[in-house]
Structure formats: C-alpha cells, structure tokens
Amino acid sequence: MASGSDLVAAEDVLLFVNAAITSTGQREFHSDAGAQQLSLDFLHAYVRINYRPLYAASLALDINDHNAALIVQELLRTAGEATAQERRTEGRLIAARLARLPAPRVYRLFRALRTAKVNNRRTRAIMRDWFAARPDAALDAVKYRGGLKCAARHAHLPLDGPADTGGELGDFLFAPDRRKHFTTPLLDAWRRAHYEQGAVYELPFTVAEGFAAAHGIDRRVFLERIAPRMTRLERLRTQESARARGARVDLDLGGQPLTRLASYVLGLPLGDRAARRVELTGALRAAARRTAGAQAGTWGRVAAVLDDSFSTTGSRQKRHRPLATALACHFLLEALAETYLPRWTSGRRDALLAFPYGPTPLGMRLLDALEDAPERLVIVSDGWDNAPPGLAGEVLRVWRTRLDPEHRTSVVHLNPVYDAEDFAVRRLSASVPTAGVRDAEDLPALVPLARFAEGRTGPAELRAHLDDRVRRFLGEEPGRKGAWA
Structure with a gap:
C-alpha cells in the first residue's frame, strides 16, 4: 500500500505536469498574465525543491516549450542542489529536450541564462554541444544573429569549426565590416542584400522581410519570389495576407500540424x-x-x-x-x-x-x-x-x-x-x-x-509510467531503472 507521502508526491507531480502542458505564462480568459506567471513560477519552485528528479523527468513528457525551457533554466541555475548522479541524468534529459526545441526558443533560453549569470562548466558544455549539432551554423548566424552572438560570448562557442572558413563566422557576428566578401554563400548574400535587391531572395524569409521593407519592394512581388525560401509554418502564417494581395504562395494544408491548422x-x-x-x-x-x-x-x-x-x-x-x-x-x-x-x-x-x-x-x-x-x-x-x-x-x-x-x-x-x-x-x-x-x-x-x-492507479504505477517515458525519451533499453526513481 502506498504511503501518504507517496500519494502526495504523485498528486503534486500530476498537478505540475498539467500546468506545464497548458500554461505559457500568458493571459487567459479568466486570469491575466501576471497571475499566470506568478502561479507557474511557484509550481516550478515547489516541484524542483521537493521532487527534483521528477521535475527533471518531466522534460520527457508532452509539456509545452515554454515550460521545458523554464525547467532547463532552473536545473542549470540550481546545479549545486543536485547529486552527481542527478546531474548526469539531468544533463542527458536537457540535451535531449534542447534537440527537440525550436532554435529561437533555445537562443532565448541561452540569453536568459546569461542574464541570470548561469555560467558553470556544465552549462557551457551543454550550449557548445547543442550548437555543434546544429545542421547549418551559417543559417543560424543569419537568422538568429543576436541570439548566437549572445550565446557565443557567454559560452565561448568555438566558431572556427570544420564548417567555417578562415574564421568567417566570427567575423560575420562581431565584425561584419572587416570583410569585403564571404566565401560562405549565405553570409555573403546577407552582405550583398544591403545594397542588392536580388540577394534578398537568397535569405531566409524572416531576414529577407526586413531587407525587402528597406528596399521598398512591393509586398506581392516579394511574397511570390521568396515563397521557395519559406518554411511550412511561414507559408501558413502568410497565406491570407498573400491571398489579399493577389500573391500566390503554394501551401499543402493537409501537411500542416493538426492544432496549428485548426x-x-x-x-x-x-x-x-x-x-x-x-x-x-x-x-x-x-x-x-x-x-x-x-x-x-x-x-x-x-x-x-x-x-x-x-x-x-x-x-x-x-x-x-x-x-x-x-x-x-x-x-x-x-x-x-x-x-x-x-x-x-x-x-x-x-x-x-x-x-x-x-x-x-x-x-x-x-x-x-x-x-x-x-x-x-x-x-x-x-x-x-x-x-x-x-x-x-x-x-x-x-x-x-x-x-x-x-x-x-x-x-x-x-x-x-x-x-x-x-x-x-x-x-x-x-x-x-x-x-x-x-x-x-x-x-x-x-x-x-x-x-x-x-485514483484508480497508485504512485508506483505513475512512477513506472514516467520511468518508461524517460527511457524512451533517452533511447535507453527497456528494463533499465531510471536514475530518478
């Protein structure tokens, strides 16, 4: 039979998981943003302090990106409260979750870590490993320039890796006027887009929008020509504005995520x-x-x-x-x-x-x-x-x-x-x-x-369910006991 403390722990964890799935700290119909954020911050602090292993394990569940980033930030900020074994497990969970988060969310997280002055060795290693796994460093430099500059300063990211040519990435971020030409096509397209309209259409959509406005390019013309550079979500977001201007932006509605399509x-x-x-x-x-x-x-x-x-x-x-x-x-x-x-x-x-x-x-x-x-x-x-x-x-x-x-x-x-x-x-x-x-x-x-x-299943079943989700999230073999259990 489960003890009273086990029952309380199970209820607390379920309470937190439900909050982490639904709340983003923004205004809802019945409560304002301040109340939402205050309530959510309390829950994060309460579960982290009392059930730290379960708090970390929630990264393996279907919580939203806002709360996943908050959990990562809190785990890294309070690393001194964890045992060596907990830190190892947390590091793996953090790395796996960061790999699934959208890049803009991760760069905002890195900026928050810098603001909070979280700069321990594990944090820098996690940031370096995440950046090293990015498929296109030049794309990140152009599309998320401010975020990458902040992360590079904070974690001393190595910007002169095998994909870089002669330190171009570092120059692009911190001294773009130092070079009259970049050998990396995307970086050079950004340089040329300042004075050449044709180069605008070689850039990612969100970056090209700013240049198009600066050049006074007609919105309909811009949307039609930049369409091949749009992501699936960008096509969906611009569909109605393009339709209103008579621009054709092809979109496969059936290929969109269900809730986003709704x-x-x-x-x-x-x-x-x-x-x-x-x-x-x-x-x-x-x-x-x-x-x-x-x-x-x-x-x-x-x-x-x-x-x-x-x-x-x-x-x-x-x-x-x-x-x-x-x-x-x-x-x-x-x-x-x-x-x-x-x-x-x-x-x-x-x-x-x-x-x-x-x-x-x-x-x-x-x-x-x-x-x-x-x-x-x-x-x-x-x-x-x-x-x-x-x-x-x-x-x-x-x-x-x-x-x-x-x-x-x-x-x-x-x-x-x-x-x-x-x-x-x-x-x-x-x-x-x-x-x-x-x-x-x-x-x-x-x-x-x-x-x-x-209440028809007990704390033991809940822990087994979470343990199984963590194993599958980390790609571990069945039967291995979770470090948080």
Whole structure:
C-alpha cells in the first residue's frame, strides 16, 4: 500500500505536469498574465525543491516549450542542489529536450541564462554541444544573429569549426565590416542584400522581410519570389495576407500540424470557411488521420462534449486557442473512433463554422452524450460549467456512482486552460480524471496519463509510467531503472 507521502508526491507531480502542458505564462480568459506567471513560477519552485528528479523527468513528457525551457533554466541555475548522479541524468534529459526545441526558443533560453549569470562548466558544455549539432551554423548566424552572438560570448562557442572558413563566422557576428566578401554563400548574400535587391531572395524569409521593407519592394512581388525560401509554418502564417494581395504562395494544408491548422481555420471569416468547405475539411481530416496513425478507427463508439462557449475566445496573446484545441480534438476523435458523436456546447452541428458563443451548458450536453451509451466519452472544456453552475459535476457523479459504477463508459476531461488561482486545470468532478491539453496531437498520450488523476492507479504505477517515458525519451533499453526513481 502506498504511503501518504507517496500519494502526495504523485498528486503534486500530476498537478505540475498539467500546468506545464497548458500554461505559457500568458493571459487567459479568466486570469491575466501576471497571475499566470506568478502561479507557474511557484509550481516550478515547489516541484524542483521537493521532487527534483521528477521535475527533471518531466522534460520527457508532452509539456509545452515554454515550460521545458523554464525547467532547463532552473536545473542549470540550481546545479549545486543536485547529486552527481542527478546531474548526469539531468544533463542527458536537457540535451535531449534542447534537440527537440525550436532554435529561437533555445537562443532565448541561452540569453536568459546569461542574464541570470548561469555560467558553470556544465552549462557551457551543454550550449557548445547543442550548437555543434546544429545542421547549418551559417543559417543560424543569419537568422538568429543576436541570439548566437549572445550565446557565443557567454559560452565561448568555438566558431572556427570544420564548417567555417578562415574564421568567417566570427567575423560575420562581431565584425561584419572587416570583410569585403564571404566565401560562405549565405553570409555573403546577407552582405550583398544591403545594397542588392536580388540577394534578398537568397535569405531566409524572416531576414529577407526586413531587407525587402528597406528596399521598398512591393509586398506581392516579394511574397511570390521568396515563397521557395519559406518554411511550412511561414507559408501558413502568410497565406491570407498573400491571398489579399493577389500573391500566390503554394501551401499543402493537409501537411500542416493538426492544432496549428485548426487555429488557421478559426482565423478565417465564416464566409471564407463556408466557401472553402471541401478544401478545409479535407485538410483537417487528412491531418487528423496522419496524427491518429495506426490507432485510426480503433477507439470504438466515441462521444465528445466540446466547448465552444464565449470563454474559448481565449485572450489577445492566445486568441481562440481553447477553441482551436477543441476543433482539432473533434477531427482527431473522428479519425480514432469507429463511430463518433460530437456535442458542442452551443448546440451547433457544423464544426467548421465554430466560433466562441454563449454560456457553457456542459451538464446538458453530457446528458445528451451519455444517452448514446458510448464506450468512450471525451470532454474538451476549460471547466467553467455555468448553465446552470455545477450541473456537469453532478451528472458525472451520479453517472459514475449510480448508473455506471463498473466503468463501462470511459470518461476523461481534457482541459486546455490553466487556472492560475487553483494552481491546476479546473476539474468537473472528482470521479472523472482531468488532464491538461495544449495540442490535440497529444490526446492519445494524455488519456493514459489522465487515469492517474482518477485514483484508480497508485504512485508506483505513475512512477513506472514516467520511468518508461524517460527511457524512451533517452533511447535507453527497456528494463533499465531510471536514475530518478
């Protein structure tokens, strides 16, 4: 039997993981940025001090990039609090997570480490190893020039490696006027772009934009000519501005990540969505099938209660993010299910035309969904049940205790919003597991994690689950005991 301290530790870790999945320290509909950041900072400090090995192990989970960077920063800043074995394990987890983070996020992390004056030997080694593994140092120098300069100064990065020619990279970063010509094509294109318009189109899109504005290049012409240099995300972000200017920027919508594609769709006017129904629905379903993979069609009868109430507006920083998560989950559940019945809180039946509207009658929609006796019921909502307040929790309590004590229907609540006041994602009922969700792509992995919050599995099972995730994250062989366990 698990001890009281083990139960508390398991609850604390689940609390932190849910926060690290959902919160980015930005304003939400019900709380401002200051409250979000203060609450999140407290959780990071609390879990790091009391459960440092578990804190580090969370780098192997599906937490968002903001919190992954914070964990790395805190582990490096407090290296003196760890044992030698913990530092070795942390170093491997940090290296593996940095390799998965977007480069701009890593360079911001390095800048934060410099500001915090974290400059121990392990930190410098981690920064050098990460930079050495970058596929194109010249691209980083042009695209993330400020970040690379900061990292080079702080960690004394070797800029004269085999890929460099005669110290060109160092000159480019710190003394670009020293050379009249660079032998590295990308570096020289940056030099020429100051006075030659043709060189602008040899640069990465984000860098070329500044030069195009300085040269007064027409936006339509610029977008069409720079399109081959755009990344997949850049094509998606500029799609509507290009369309408005009559520029053609080819884009494979079906190849986009599912939640990001859902955000793009919600950013379109309702008339455009209706006019492009076949294209947009096909793209969302293609992305959902790709995300479902081998699990497609294996979840049996699935019902979903999806929140599209006014609170899914989100905030200026996270516009429509809760609704985008719900929309993406809708298409993913459709792909995972054998038969699928969605219930939107607004009562609408056309998911493509979803927009934030009205109160949150979760209880009424739960009654509708449970009436169909599904094998699985997935609720995607911020948990602010208010029409009438508390009905959803009562429906779930009665269903679980009186009508379905044998758990014939599996119920899980996925919440895309962090509640700063309660240091958690808001729950609907103690009898139903709740997990934080940010991207619908993580839904299949979050369902098993949510079961730990239901209390039907103990701390030992949670530790085994985390240990397995760490092993797979680090590419270790099965059966090896995690250093944090």
